[in-house]
Amino acid sequence: MQLNNDLNNLQIYCDESGFTGNKLLDVDQPIFTFASVASNEEEAKFIVEKIIKDYGIQNGEIKSGNLVKSQKGLRALDEVLEILDERYKICICDKKYAIAGKFFEYIFEPALAKKNSIFYGINFHRFITDYLHLKLVTQDKSAEVIFEEFYKIMKQGVDTPTDSLFQIASNQSDPVLNQILKFAHYNKDSFLYEMDGYLGDGAGKWILDITTTCLFSSLGKWGQKIDILDVYCDSSKPLNANQEIFNSMIGRTEKKSQIHEQMNLEQPLTFNLKQPVQMVDSKNFYGIQLADAIAGSFNYAYKNIKDEKNQLAQKWMNKIFRDESILVTFLGGDYEYANIEKAGAMLNWLILNHIVQKCDDGLSILDNISDEILSLRQLMLLNPPPNVKVWNI
Known part of the structure; x- marks a missing residue:
């Protein structure tokens, strides 16, 4: 079967791998990947049934979580990626890096907001994020304590400022962490003011989750090539809670972008949806199974990128790092700014x-x-x- 290469006649199917909601420090799922693929149910069914038949996959459904456990399953995923070449996009997020970035966004940004361009211009945000990420990766107990409190506040909310919020520790051995903690303590009021009435309910319940951000960024990229997007996602609690942001894009024909000159990056801010994002079951939609295969492949690949003998992990990661059109979001790093x-x-x-x-x-x-x-x-x-x-x- 020849694939339909007219993107405007295709649907966008989305799924993730490594979802843990707000719990970005989950030790068993350190990586989150989000995939979107342009296809339609006819060709998606053909691809799924071909892969199932050729590789003897049980249960009649492609599930990347099972396929990455064997060499035969990995070869099956590799064929899916080959068939869908130039038809998918991927977000890769190291969750420890993501929560470090969230810490800057919610703790530092409110206090610096009126002149934040100065700090972004000198990569102050990257210094803080990279340093916190480094400490989390090296399992620094002081950093873990800071993020335990941060997670608790973001999950439960705080009604009024208290002296115990981000309490300054007298025995803090790391000078940078000590100053970060002191900044958080001194500027807690601006953080609480920013979060007042938002934490805990509706979209605010999923404030640390990165699913919505990945979907929005992915659709922004697709919107640069496709005039009207018809989008289907595997059912997701965070996406269900954040439907409003996507509904505002229905019939949105103007194309707005934000230019980040320092990074030579254009970030789409709008896209045109045909209808509300459809939340569906992967068992009933072959396109979702393809998105699952792609998300799971790159979750596996990123976890194994340091293994030079793992040829498929190297192949997949090298491809997306060479092709800017595939990689939508990459949250990770080498601590350069720290x-x-x-x-x-x-x-x-x-x-x-x-x-x-x-x-x-x-x-x-x-x-x-x-x-x-x-x-x-x-x-x-x-x-x-x-x-x-x-x-x-």
Whole structure:
């Protein structure tokens, strides 16, 4: 059967692998992947039935969670990826990196919002995120305590500011974590004000979950090629709770994007939906089974990327890192922005110390902050710390 390559006559099917909801520190499921595939039920049925027959798959349904457990199953997934080449998109999220980014978004961003472009421009957000991610990966107990409290607050909500919220620890051995915790403690009111009335109900119940973000980003990418999107997703509690954001895209014909000049990135903000996103059962929709196969393949591949002998994991990951059109979202990293041997990271470390000191002194963080950052930069250039490459500043 020849595949239909007219994208405007196809549906978009979506599924995920590694879902744990708000529990982004689940030890058994460290990676979340979200896949979307352009197909239709006729060809999807043909592909699924071919794979089931050729590889002797039991139960009459493609389930990547089972297929990744054997070499025969991995070959079956590889054939699915080959058949659907250039017809799928993938989001890959290291959950520890994702929750570190959420911490910056909800704890730091409200306090810095009025002048946040300054901090984003010098990658202050990446310094904080990368450092927290590094500490979580190395299983630093101090970082785990911070995120346990963060998770509890985001899940249950806090009615009023309390002295115990992000309490400053006197025995904190890590100087960067100590300053991050102090910032969180001093600026808890701006965080609570931002979250007032949102946590705990409806969409707010799934505030840490990344399913909705991945679906929205994926549809934004598809919307750049397809005029009207007809979307089907495996039934999901977070997506059911967040239907409003997608319903606002029904009949949305204008195309808006946000340009991130520093990253040379265009992020679509709108897309045109034919109808509300349909929540369906994978047993009844072959296209969802294909999306499951793709999501599971890349979940497996990312977990095994460091195994140079795993040829399929290497093949799949190399493909998406070479082709920007496939990879929609990648939340992970090599901690580059937390390496204080680089001037950019050292500058951000000095800035963190500076704004926490302003909090200690009861001063507004943002007053004169542009000039103060320039002064810190000049100080580094004139008196560079040992081992810091100042030309990277």
